[in-house]
Amino acid sequence: MKHNFYKITQMKIFWPLVALAVLLLLNLFLLPGFFSIQIKDGHLFGSVIDILNRVMPLLIISLGMTMVIAKEGIDISVGSVLAISGALAAAMMEHTSVWVALLAAVGVGIICGLWNGVLVSVFEIQPMVATLILLTVGRGIAQLITGGQILSIDNSVYQYLGSGFLLGLPFPIFIGAAIFLIMMYLKKRTAMGLFLESIGNNMTASKFAGIQPKKMIILVYTICGVCAAIAGIIVSANVSSADANNAGLWIELDAILAVVIGGTSMRGGRYFLGGTIVGAFFIQTLSTTIYSVGINPQIVMVVKAIVVILVCLFQSQEFRKLFLKFTKKKVSFS
Amino acid sequence: MSSAILLRAEGISKSFPGVKALSNVNFSLRRGEIHSLMGENGAGKSTLIKVLTGVHEKDEGSFYLEGKPISPVSPQDAQRLGISTVYQEINLCENLSVAENIFIGREPKKRGRIDWKEMNCRAERILSERLKINIDVTKILSSYSTAIQQMVAIARAVDISSGVLILDEPTSSLDKNEVKQLFEVMTKLKSEGMGIVFISHFLDQIYEITDRITILRNGEQIGEYVTKEISRSQLVSKMIGREWGKDSNQENKNTRKEVQQVFVSAQNLGRRGMISPLDFTLRKGEILGLAGLLGSGRTEFAKVLFGIEKADQGVLTIDHQQIRNMTPKAAIDKGFSFCPEDRKVEGIVNDLSIRENIILGLQTKRGLFKYIPMNEQREIAQKYIELLNIKTPNMEERIDNLSGGNQQKVILARWLATAPKLLILDEPTRGIDVGSKAEIRKLILDLASQGISILFISAELEEMVACCDRVIVLRDRKKIGELDRTEMSESRIMDMIAEGVPVDET
């Protein structure tokens, strides 16, 4: 029994889950109506459903980011890609059918991802620097597409993607679930997981084993770009408008945070899609909680900052050493 | 040799987890002499240097500098005491000027600001007076050759402390003229009374410049010799650990029948700066050895063959088919497999489990989307864990929890699972326990009898002679000869390595 419990605590997903559980428990006491779910017109409503719905863009981007971070990279351009895809879809729908617009939005995600991937793998530019270019240019391109306006979207099919309901649940949840399943499939039913973790952990040994790292790098950045584009579609569909300036602002930081909370190390190697989902839920629940309690929502940023630092400190070897020394001293005194 | 002893090491021992790197080693350096530390990989040379310069802590023993006991705790501490080290990889900042590299951290100042004029002036003086080189000291270091950079490192070292100078493989990337220049500097410093410890793999250089040689093997001191009094053959045999003329029992030489069908052949295959072009052929089911000291090009050739380093000349033919643009993936597709020398960096993937490490090679051969189902993975892993007798409680264990020998077997398993036609083994038995060694040797013979060609690299000649059908001898990155089973003996190989005489001229 004891051994089993130890095993569970050793699992990477354990601590993120505990943190999320504590947060939910806090909500149970602070906000009596938090867990109540009502049914209106056959749709479910409630704080929990709201969190599930709102977290999806972040969750989808975080899933893509998880794979990039697994190979020891990073993509800080996701927010801009999100803005471009939303803007492009909104602009195209004025002239063409919604399906073409959707294809174009996903296509632009592929192009952005390829661009990042080629810069990182072929030109061997550091990932942060390479994706910085698209981060800067991306918003400009998005504004170029929208002409600086906030484009409103008036298409019921498109809007359904962001705010429709299926089986009583908000539709974005199904998109998120589908992407999660695809990623799990890639990880567990193709060699993607094995190759990525191998490259992220030991690039040299991976080359010696015949893996072609460049191809894999381009592939993961492309996947990440597509995820950002899909998130862009959901965000713009949800509010029925495309805002080139503010859509997905700072989402790259939240995504990195979600990945790190989920147990995937910034140093690459093993990656945990389930952990990332827990991490994304943690961030969204935190925001919603602070919002519902009635504290100034901007304080979320301060809390996030403290969470980032704590999570990173616990991942740092130096800190662990210091921590161990400290606890050991205590034991020897008593 | 009555000159005063400058530095003395007594009974130095040092263990790392699982390895005794140094046991009870003595060493003494006299004033005004150049003293070489010799030994194969893992003999303990670099550990001794690292203990001496405070990089590692010693377990036992003591150092005396001019009779006084010292125990440096860091390289800077050692430097303050008067011991400085110049490494093969130059520890300077390439983006700074030559003068700055000599003076950074102790720049001359005038009215609170760095006095560049004075600094350049002094740097020029040190380089021209003590080292006899005249260069523009205001240019950045990276605009100079490795040799000059090395000189700058030496200039910094001797300007800070001039007692003991340790040169750790300074010549590996220098050409003949640059080596000559370095030797002139060393001779000059020696005449000024410095004690110099010189580490090199090039026998010619050792005989040209050193006064004394201390030989280490497997962390033990074999002896201290005056350079003039020890022959090359003696030196090599002491380093490798085989007595001269006492070849190991010829009976354990394998006596399998020869196959004539050629699997791989190469004409003039080489890569600049790594391995000079050479010809070779490898038949099916044949064990071909690559013999040579460290740095002779043995590993480099294997890397070129496997496509990790691109060959820039020559032709490679596999199964009568000419191959251009070799990559590891293409090599694996052709049935090649490669157990690299540096297991930790090039072999195992730490984060992954034993099962995943075994499956990695086969999975790359099949490609990204032809996933090996989990139960097949387990079967394969289980099969090789049993076959190779890998000692682990569980195939899902992280690979870095295994001992060195078992890790090596996992890498072997990775390649055997791909059903290879050629197995390149670069020092497969290095740093592993005796039991695993014997198992791996036996396995090599078994595999060859199943028709797998094997390219075998080892520093242990006994092992080579016991296993190989043919041996190619390398020296200074060149092929200097080839011996077949009838000609092959340990002393013969040692002779060739020591003297560098091509076999067709003897």
Place this chain on the structure above:
Amino acid sequence: MKSLPFSIKENHIFIVATTALILLLYGYGSFSFTGFSSTQVILNLFIDNAYLIIVATGLAFVIITGGIDLSVGALVAFVSMVSASLLEQGVNAYIVILVTLLIGIIFGAFQGYMIDRFDLHPWIVTLAGMFLARGASFLISTDSIVITNETYSSISRAKVYILGDSYVSIGAIVAIMVVIIAIYMAKFSKFGRNVYAIGGNVKSAKLMGLPVKRTIILVYTLSGFCASLGGLVFTFYMLSGYGLHLLGMEMDAIAACVIGGILLTGGFGYLIGPLLGVLSMGIIQTLIMFQGTLSSWWTKIAVGFLLFLFILLQRLIVMRRGRRKVIRLEKQNPSLPVPSQPVSGDFK
């Protein structure tokens, strides 16, 4: 060693390229638009971008060590907020100035300590710093606070006349002074040289006994100080405090450094670079303004494109350095690779 003129060229290539770019854009502007070539247009570049020059110069030191500081933009906003709210409560203007500068120093030093002591990634630590500073601004107030303090207003209004009718602001003068001091520090102080050494090779710097830890903490402290000084200058310029001031400005500062030839991999670059980078970005903005029909987002696209070009240029130079080294090695080792001369061939 005949490569002398060449190697100087390589070290200065970014400065030359950026200066040429500025002159080209300026030439194009004065040719196409009336009034573009007036002295005041040039001086306005300094006035409008004074804060960015100061922040980018501080950031350049961090980048030369091979690090990064993402918190600078948020810190500027935080400083504007602290100033505005303290002044609103009637605190003496000079005490406010002192307090805000201290905030920057302490903030930067803390970030440096975290990065050095716990070996954390500078992107992550300064990212958290950015969240913290932005969030803290909103803790003070979520609205914009206008500054009415007399001292601040008079500093803000002050015009220093040079060349007849043309003038610069106090902020611009502070910016120029910061650049001059930075250039001096980089070249003539031990700290400056240690910064370059660390950026060149941390391992070597440690082995050579340089105070690596101290320098890294100092470098982030300096960046924090410059950010707060920039924040102060920005506050004079805007006369308001707001938590949303200068969103994403850290990316502008990084872009200015890159365009000014500070290598993001560390170890190379001149401290005049950030100034030139800011000026070229400013001139593009001015051009687009004068042009009239182009929208403001073209600035972002143009700057992004410049960024791309300069990053590529940096990459090519680093790659060529690597290749040159290989070629040099080959030249040194004629004994190794000569293929068609077998050893025994000499005897024939």
